[in-house]
Amino acid sequence: MRLLSYLVNGEPHYGVADDDGVVDLTVRIGAEFPDLKSLIARDGLASARRASAGQRPDHALDELTLLPPVPAPEKLWCIGVNYKDRNAEYKDNSDLPKYPSLFVRNPSSVVGSGQGIEKPKVSDQLDYEGELVIVIGKQGRHIAREDAFSHIFGMTLCNEGSVRDWLHHGKFNVTQGKNFDRSGSIGPWIVTSDECDPRGPHDIITRVNGEVRQQDSTERLMFPFDFLISYLSTFATLKPGDMIATGTPTGAGARFDPPRWLKPGDVVEVESSRIGVLRNSVVMEQ
DSSP states (O other): OOEEEEEEEEEEEEEEETTTEEEEEEHTTTTOSSSSSHHHHHHHHHHHHHHHHTTOBBBBBSSEEOOOOOSOOOOOEEESBBBTHHHHHHHOOOOOOOOEEEEEEGGGGGGOTTTTTEETOSSSSSEOOOOEEEEEOSSSSOOGGGGGGGGGEEEEEEOOOOOGGGGSSOOOOOOOGGGTTTTTEEEEEEEEEETTTTTOEEEEEEETEEEEEEEEEEBBBBSOHHHHHHHHHHSSSSSSTTTTEOOOOOOGGGGGSSSSOOTTTTTEEEEEEETTTEEEEEEEEE
């Protein structure tokens, strides 16, 4: 299933998307599962299937304001330098990492598909990073790698937008440059694991104004999905609705000479063939 969150008359709803439109689950099972995170947490997928089976769409997809599929995850983990060749992009002659680089984003730093991502007033160095995202479905701590895939509810996409000059403000962190309000995006929906096996392989491609900038496959991850779940759950309890952005391939704008920063009017598309397309235009911060 493709599950998504959106606004109807300014109020948050969630539903099931297909080629014909969106079946609204809020009006059908919202009393039991008020939002998508509660449906994930309480194993409500069977209820969602029953509620949507044979139903005519309530909405056309292009008429909706999409939100990130889980608008308020407890944790939004982001993995850095995870595809082969990424380490070499830094040109620092360092060895391949033994452990993943890790940081977190606030929910306010991302918007849904079709919404504007903001170039901040204080920087001209807004960059794109296309990523595959794991959505946790089952709570766990100290999860063994062999059990990791059973904790995945589904997958979505992320443009993990980065404000490059602000990444260097702190000596030991990149938090500032990764958390500008509305600087990235997640969506358009979650494709559940029964229809999109997270074991993969999965392709990932990023385009800016139709030009391919990034392209790779999860076959080339240095830290695959099961490792990440096991590693993260060693120190933190993973909870339903938590998201893990699993790293970006080579080809971000900062790696060009000269760099190719995003500017208002640019359109960024992140695509994976078994998930869909996350599409956002760049707008100026108001």
